[in-house]
Amino acid sequence: MKPYFHSVTLDREKCKGCTNCIKRCPTEAIRVRDGKAKIIKERCIDCGECIRVCPYHAKKATTDDFDRIFDFKYRIALVAPAMYAQFKDKPDVNAILTGVKALGFDDVFEVARAAELVTAATKELMPADASRPLISSACPAVMRLIRVRFPDLIPNVVPLLAPIELGAWLAKERAIIATGLNPAEIGVFFITPCAAKVTSAYVPIGVESSLVDGCIAMKDMYLRLLPAMKRLTRYENLATAGLEGIAWAKNGGEGSALNSERYIAVDGIWNVIKVLEEVENGKIDDIVFVEASACVGGCVGGPLTVENAFVAKTRIQSVLENTSLAPSPYLWSDEIKNAVKWRKPVEFAPVMTLDGDMVKAMRKLEHLEAIYEQLPRLDCGSCGAPSCHALAEDIVRGFARETDCVFKLRERVKHLAMEMVELEGQGFGQGNKTPKQS
Amino acid sequence: MDNKIILSYEIDGGNFSGAGEASSSVKKVLKQLGVDSDIIRRVVISMYEAEINAVIHAGGGRAEVEISPDKIYVKFTDDGPGIADVQQAMREGFSTASQKIREMGFGAGMGLPNIKSYTDEIRITSDVGKGTVVEMVVYLQEPVQK
Incomplete structure (x- = not known):
């Protein structure tokens, strides 16, 4: 894979060369040259701020075409809990998951289940008393931000895979056992709320290569899913994720699952920068965990979602009210314990340095x-x-x-x-x- | 050129929220120069402590930073009341901060001891009634990146 793949790209035709995006980019990664914006690939963290701010819709997130799923014999959809907040009438998880399957998938896997396992693994890493807090590694845009701007904080980052990557592994393992197929014949597709997660599927963090075979934008999926769900006459009983995992969809969910009062949940990339600066300066020393999401509201605020982030947060709340604290059907086995760990350290990318000498x-x-x-x-x-x-x-x-x-x-x-x-x-x-x- | 970068800052007295501006700015510069992150942290924390001290005790002051390829030298100068017994002031937990300052969460008597533990050298020269000069040095063993 190319060393600098980015989901966030520019549509040159639509770009007017205005200054909106250059001003909003948290890593100063955009310049206007010859009347068109240019993204400096080494600096871009795929946070999607430019996508949100561009008045001409010239910034876009590259995602995979839906029909790519048919390149695989056996197809699995990885469904993020943020998806459960997109539907006005039916916040019924079984309806959504059955609908996704009806579109051509053989199986669905709730990322929320993997999130529960990441929570369990994080709990084991929680320090009793740390001079500096642990920082969540779940948001790939925040991870990339840390890599280019906060090298000093890399040792504080939770060295665990994001739920999507763990989910892809669990789903694939399950499919290999159930079908006896060759892993290459099994396609795992993530329904993504943001660009950063697409980038992670191609240039992952913490592993050499991702098990996610493709990413479909949540808003593209929504358009297909809405009519498909209307056609359903019965729902399969597919929802197995519990409260803790589903709560990850909104900012605060990951932190609250840790059973510690001493966590903070920060959202919005500029707020994240402020908090990380304070952590770096040693000013945040009474907190043990920092949950940080690049998008306001958390994943439900991703640039590829359909629903307004604030409405979506309330909707997740109502999904949670209808969910029990279901124990994950997975045993917390040694195999999973190993699978959730980073297999490759995250390294500082000194792109802000003026010269190596x-x-x-x-x-x-x-x-x-x-x-x-x-x-x-x-x-x-x-x-x-x-x-x-x-x-x-x-x-x-x-x-x-x-x-x-x-x-x-x-x-x-x-x-x-x-x-x-x-x-x-x-x-x-x-x-x-x-x-x-x- | 003599391989040195000199930065200077005015520290506004009586403004707690402003304390930290000099250290933040130095942090940005050191990052651009590719200084090792552990060294940056030590310099920034020490500078922040000294800034707070200048605000609490001296009603502000000046910071001068000299960056060379082998070391970072920082000098804080103020026209405050001075320190009567420097050795005592260096002891953990010793503070002359007022009740009001303590209520704000400062004045725990850890400022100077922290600077001492984070820097390679510290020198305090003080004239009671005239002011204090705090000088600190952090050496750059591995000047650059990986």
Whole structure:
């Protein structure tokens, strides 16, 4: 797989080259160049902020086409609990799961069940008293944020697979036993609420390669599912996940399942950044667990969902009221205990560093600050960079010029015009300096 | 160029929420320079403690940071009341902070001891009635990244 696959991509046709996305990107990963936005792939964390903010819908999440499921002999749908919040009339989990199956899947697997197991594994890792809290690894956008901006926090991240990846493993194992098929003939498709999870299916965190074979956008699924559910005459009894797992759909669910009062649940990528900064500075020391979701509301607030995040949160609540604290049908076996662990450490991606050599980096920083001093500091974005400081950084890195700044350019033009006037005053251009003809 | 970056900050006295601005800004710079994250943490925590001290005891002050490839030197200067007995002030739990300050959760007497444990060198020069200078050094053993 390509080292920098991203679900979040640009539709060049639709992009007007405005400054909305560059300003909202939490990792300053977008520039406008030649009138079109350009995503810096090393920096993008697939949080989807640009998708939400683009008025022209030029930012999109690449997901798999539904018909790809038919490339596989045996098809499993991994259904995230956020899906249960999308339907107005029927927050009945069995109706949803039966409907999904009716669309062409042989089996469905509730990601909420895997979430319960991740909760159990997290409980075992909880420190009695930590100077710094554990940080959830469930949100892939937050994980990528930590990787590029908070290297110091990597040791604090819960070294466990996200429920989707564990769910894919459990579902595939079950299918191999039940069908006797070759694993390559079994396709596991995740119904995704966000772009970051698609990226994780292609470039996963904590494992070499993901067992998820494809991701279908929740909103695409919704359109197929709604009529399919209406056609159902009876529902299969497929819902087995309990309260704790389903609650993961909204921010606060993962933390509350840990049986500790000392957790915080933060949502929205900018709030997450603030909290992580405080954790990094050692200011949050009375908290043992930080649940962080890039999307406001948690997964129900994902950019690929249908329902408003706040309505969806209430709906999840009503699903929970109709659910018992069902024990997961899985035994907490050693095999699962092993399967849920990261098999590959998460490494710092120093994309914000100016140079690998500190002396060179220092020189660049000095140069950067000197350029910044001369810029207007209006952060207007007209140069295509999100701020004057970002432009100064781009200039130092060799990706931009000072005259990309419209104010600098105007100054320069004025200067040139004055020089021309001066030259004219000296008699240039009036023919009296032409070499004498002999 | 003499391979040094000098940064300076004014610390606004009487503003607790503003304390931490200098250390946050230094953190950003050190990250851009690719300084090891453990070293960044030590510098930032020490600076934050010193900033709080300047706010609590001296009504503000100035911080000067000198970054070189081998070490980070930070100097806090204030025009506060000074420290009568520096050795005593370095003891864990010793504090002259007022009741009001303690009610706000500060003044536990851990500021200077924390700085001492996080830095490689600390030097305090104080003149009662004139002010205090706190200097600290953190060495960069492995200057850059992986």
